[in-house]
Amino acid sequence: MTTAMSEEYKLVARPGEIPFARGLEGVITAESTKSYVDGIGGKLFYHGIPIEVLAERSTFEEVVFLLLYDRLPTRGELAAFQERMAAEREISDFVYQLVAARAGMPRAHSMAVLRSAVSCLSGFDAAAESDADADQEQEAVRIVSQMATVVAAIGRARAGLPAVRPRRDLSHAANLLWMLTGRDPDPYEARVMDLLLILHADHECNASTFAVVVVKSTLADMYSAVVAGIGALKGPLHGGANEDVMRMIKEIGAPEQARAWAEEAIAQKRKIPGFGHRVYKTMDPRARILRQYAEEMARRAGTGRWLQIADALQATIQERLGAKGIWPNVDFYSGIVMASMGIPEELFTPVFAVSRAAGWVAHALEQAKDNRIYRPRFVYVGPEEAPYVPLEDREAPGPREGTGPAESQEKPVGMENPDARKRQQAEGPARERERKFA
Numbered sequence: 001m002t003t004a005m006s007e008e009y010k011l012v013a014r015p016g017e018i019p020f021a022r023g024l025e026g027v028i029t030a031e032s033t034k035s036y037v038d039g040i041g042g043k044l045f046y047h048g049i050p051i052e053v054l055a056e057r058s059t060f061e062e063v064v065f066l067l068l069y070d071r072l073p074t075r076g077e078l079a080a081f082q083e084r085m086a087a088e089r090e091i092s093d094f095v096y097q098l099v100a101a102r103a104g105m106p107r108a109h110s111m112a113v114l115r116s117a118v119s120c121l122s123g124f125d126a127a128a129e130s131d132a133d134a135d136q137e138q139e140a141v142r143i144v145s146q147m148a149t150v151v152a153a154i155g156r157a158r159a160g161l162p163a164v165r166p167r168r169d170l171s172h173a174a175n176l177l178w179m180l181t182g183r184d185p186d187p188y189e190a191r192v193m194d195l196l197l198i199l200h201a202d203h204e205c206n207a208s209t210f211a212v213v214v215v216k217s218t219l220a221d222m223y224s225a226v227v228a229g230i231g232a233l234k235g236p237l238h239g240g241a242n243e244d245v246m247r248m249i250k251e252i253g254a255p256e257q258a259r260a261w262a263e264e265a266i267a268q269k270r271k272i273p274g275f276g277h278r279v280y281k282t283m284d285p286r287a288r289i290l291r292q293y294a295e296e297m298a299r300r301a302g303t304g305r306w307l308q309i310a311d312a313l314q315a316t317i318q319e320r321l322g323a324k325g326i327w328p329n330v331d332f333y334s335g336i337v338m339a340s341m342g343i344p345e346e347l348f349t350p351v352f353a354v355s356r357a358a359g360w361v362a363h364a365l366e367q368a369k370d371n372r373i374y375r376p377r378f379v380y381v382g383p384e385e386a387p388y389v390p391l392e393d394r395e396a397p398g399p400r401e402g403t404g405p406a407e408s409q410e411k412p413v414g415m416e417n418p419d420a421r422k423r424q425q426a427e428g429p430a431r432e433r434e435r436k437f438a
């Protein structure tokens, strides 16, 4: 954990000398009224309401309202909000064209196309650079609404198909399916898509939401903040894990091979996609809910084999790593659910972004209300003083020389941080003594 530092405390140290939380683990960065994760009990609440209740009884639009305004809407408010979101759905032809051109690039990842397109949306929003509260709130609703249109356009373009324009008479989830397929959505699939959107909408201070609030804390515009969120969500340690899960399930190929595959992955100390979480040390409640729906989706789509592989894998991981707090997270079953709906793997993370956009903008507005710029510190562990060697006198480092200063420095004296302690133990007692008494 971080220590209280006096004014004179010099943040220059030898590696491991000053304790700090790697990856900001356990660090509280702000107060928030949006969502709460109980990582030990395996619970998630949006503004105090259990996720199971919202999954069962709510809609994505109602959840967006809850996250933005910290209360459930009345019947009239919900109808007006649904209409407002529907009215914001259409995007400029320019953005459709940009998506088609960008999606056609051979190396364009769907999240990279989404990043470009959302950035471009700001060029069509007259209030994009305004920091008036009402304008920011309008942008928030617009971004959540238009994100679905952009993601569907990406899906269509990647499949070599023309974009399907949004409809105003459908829910956000049903309209997303309509724009993806050009067909009237099956009511059950629309319900499952709504559920996916509800479950992914917010998750307190996750990496992408934190990226969003950091950008917003500089008083940058809402679009810039959301683009930062898209960038963070793309990573395989965060939203990108759902794609990896599906690839893994296909690679395993059969339920009977799951145990051997898992044993090998564990032996090689590989991080298994869809498992583990910084906060949950038990089953992610969203994974539990999705598992129930995955059953019916797989039955309808004839993809039960994927689910059998997933279940066999989960049983082994739970048996081998459960005690260590490694359990399925939301990404473990979401891929199977989406794939069973016919959504291609490359759209899994963009669909996640359609939902998480709600949390991003809600937290960005919350940040703007009581803003202070994020400006933490790094512990500087480089050389305290170094000569400036003239260019003509410099030599390239030898093959065994590291680029960092650690090897050339004295041994660190204190080892408060647990990561440093783990490293220290791994290096053995002699090295530990040497460090302590250097």
Ligand SMILES: CC(C)(COP(=O)(O)OP(=O)(O)OC[C@H]1O[C@@H](n2cnc3c(N)ncnc32)[C@H](O)[C@@H]1OP(=O)(O)O)[C@@H](O)C(=O)NCCC(=O)NCCS
Pocket: 023, 236, 237, 238, 239, 241, 269, 270, 271, 272, 273, 274, 275, 276, 277, 278, 279, 321, 324, 326, 329, 330, 331
């Ligand atoms: C989510 C995640 C990034 C959290 O990382 P973290 O809090 O930094 O956890 P750490 O990397 O410190 O892992 C702690 C321990 O659990 C192990 N572990 C964590 N996730 C694991 C996984 N998916 N499979 C196997 N072991 C895992 C680590 O190897 C480490 O073991 P060690 O103490 O013996 O070295 C990590 O669990 C992960 O990479 N999961 C897979 C990707 C994923 O599904 N992401 C979506 C999250 S919603």
